[in-house]
Amino acid sequence: MIALPPKPQRSLASIATIVAIATLISKIAGLVREQAIASKFGAGAGVDAFAYAYIVPGFLFILLGGINGPFHSAIITVLAKRTKEEAAPLIETVNTLVGGLLLILVAGMMLFAAPIVGFFAPGAPPEVQMLAVEQFRIMAPLGVLSVLIGIGFGTLNASDQYWLPAISPLLSSLTVILGALLLADYLGPAALAWGTLAGGILQWLAQIVAQSKAGMGKPRLRFDFNRPGVREIFSLMIPATVSSGMLLISLLISTQFASLIGVGVPAALQYAQRLFVMPLGILSNVILVPYMPIFSKLSAPENWPELKGRIRQSLIITAMSMMPIGALMSALALPIIRVLLERGEFTASNSQLVASILAVYGLGMFIYLARDVLVRVFYGLGDGKTPFKITLVGLGFHALFCYLFTSAFQAQGLAMATVGVNLFSLIALLWIxxxxxxxxxxRTTAGPIVGLAIGSFLTGVVAWGTSQGYEALVTADGLLSYVGELATAGTAGMIVFILVVWQLKLPEVNVFLDRLRQKIPGLKSKL
Incomplete structure (x- = not known):
């Protein structure tokens, strides 16, 4: 069989650049979305209900419909071996089969919405559960849309189209923003659910147009289930889906404990989680995308000395990028929340709660991404079972940590449990x-990482001290004052970190600067 595209393929660097820019734009839109939700609904019962209602539809949307999800990866793998003429009917057949199965699932979700929400939110008041059931039924069709979007992502990438898949989450953010700003006064919290559903529909429609133009299938029913490639797609997709499904159980555990703590905690947890993953989402693409093919190429035993060097390099670059961001996020959590969210219905007490959770998440930023780097090493070695087993064991620890930490620290304990499980996974992966x-x-890995950790600690201390000094000198409240505090303290902290990195003389700094020279025109001469 002949490989798909007749046109020249983009380089890995250009693909990574496209994905990084599009991801940045989508993350900015996601931040504006959170600001709109916070302004209209604060951190109360309405957002609590949305957090409960979004668990299953959102999980399906992220898992099955996301870039690097099981359908996305399986479609790319299979279509890379086929011509466009073979690809179009194959895609239409898979859409028909999987879409039909998900349609049955969605019908069941809508029918049993009340017991599903009750299971996720055992401690939520009845009025919050009622709101959640309403929103759950509105968003249930995302189950079907998710799989169609995931297949579409893989199809477009296989035809050398990367911009639309990476930028399409922007559509969901825009519809939620419009729903919150224009419909909240009429529909209440249900406006969030309708906006989320509308975003999924827009993503799918945009993909359909692009796929049709590329000759990669149209929205038609095709029942040729014995077509070559269908079984191959499912053989790749099913194990990955089961493995990734552990995320739903982890999310379920956190949400159940959050519902038992009190009203407003699930909403605060959701705000903190989304702000935490924004820098992670951007930097993880920059770090993971270039290293994934490298790990695979070095999987043979004779290449392991070089593989070890690449593992060291990737972990140090991860520490160099994530540790100072995490330190600043922890030290400046309150002014960050004040600047980004504190307006309208989002009160000062809401800021205190969300900031306390965000500060804990910041401490685990390096741990989270370093674990992801090591998971990719195992995938490069052709071993997906080991990360799956560690994740499975981690679920038990997650439940235990949630119980222990929430008993002592309430809402902050939920973030501590997440950091604790990620640390367990990181240590287990390193040991194996x-x-x-x-x-x-x-020796050559731990030394630089310890140095970067000390530098990041000093960064956080200086940033926090500068923040306290700023508040003592500038007594005025308001957005401009908070922005000034954040800018002053953040700059002071980063100056300290840059000085520490300069003293460490890490070769990885040159690797990082080389990547900047390749991606930013005109930077080479300045550096």
Whole structure:
């Protein structure tokens, strides 16, 4: 069979650049979305209900409809071996089969909405559960849209189209923003659900147009289930879906404990989580995308010495980028929330609660991404079972940590449990990888990371001290004052970190600067 595109393929660097820029735009839109929700609904019962209602539809939307999700990856793998003439009917057949199965699932979700919400939110008041059931039924069709969008992402990437898949989450953010600003006074919290559903519909419609123009299938029913490639797609997709499904259980555990703490906690947890993943989403693409093919190419035993060097390099770059951001996020959590969310219905007490959770998440930023880097190493070695087993064991620890930490620290304990589970996974992956590869370069890896951790700690201390000094000198409240505090304290902290990195003389700094020179025109001469 002949590989798909006749036109020249983009380089890895250009693809990564497209994805990074589009992801940045989408994340900015996502931030504006959170600001609109916070302004209209604060951190109360309406957003609590939305958090409960979004668990299953949102999980399906992210898992099945997301970039790097099981359908996206399976479609790319299979279509890379086929011509456009073969691809179009194959895509139409898979859409028909999977869309039909998900339609049955969605019908069941709508029928049993009340017990599903009750299971997710056992401690929520009855009025909050009623709001959640209403929103759950509105968003249930996302289950069908998610799989169609995931297949569409893979199809477009296979035809060398990357911009639309990466930028399409912007559509969902825009519809939620419009729903919150224009419909909230008429529909109440249900405006969030209708906006979310409208965003999913727009993403699918945009993909349909692009797919049709590329000759990669149209929205038609096709029942040729014995067509070559259908079974291959499912053989790749099903194990990945089961593995990723552990995320739903983890999210369920956190939400159940949040519902038991009190009204406003699920909403605060959702705000903190989304702000935490914004920088992670951008930087993870920049770090993971270039290293994934490298890990795969070095999987043979004779290449393991070089693989170990690449693992060291990727972990140090991860620490160099994520540790200072995490330190600043922890030290300046309150002014960050005041600047981004505190307006309208989002009160000062809401800011205190969300900031306390965000500060804990910031401490685990490096741990989260370093774990993801090591998972990609295992995938490169052709081993997806080990990360799955560690995730499975981690679910038990997650439930235990939630119980222990929420008993002592309430809402902040939920974030502590997440950081604790990620730390467990990171240590387990390192230990197994060390045994499998016959030893990792611990000395040359741990030294720089410890130095970066000390530098990040000093960054956080200086930023926090500067923030306190600013508040003592500038007594005025308001957005401009908070922005000034954030800018002053953040700059002071980053100056400290830059000085520490300069003293460490890490070769990874040159790797990072080289990437900047390649991606930013005119930077080479300045550096």
């Amino acid at each position: 990888l060390n045994r499998r590869l016959g030893g990792l370069p611990w």
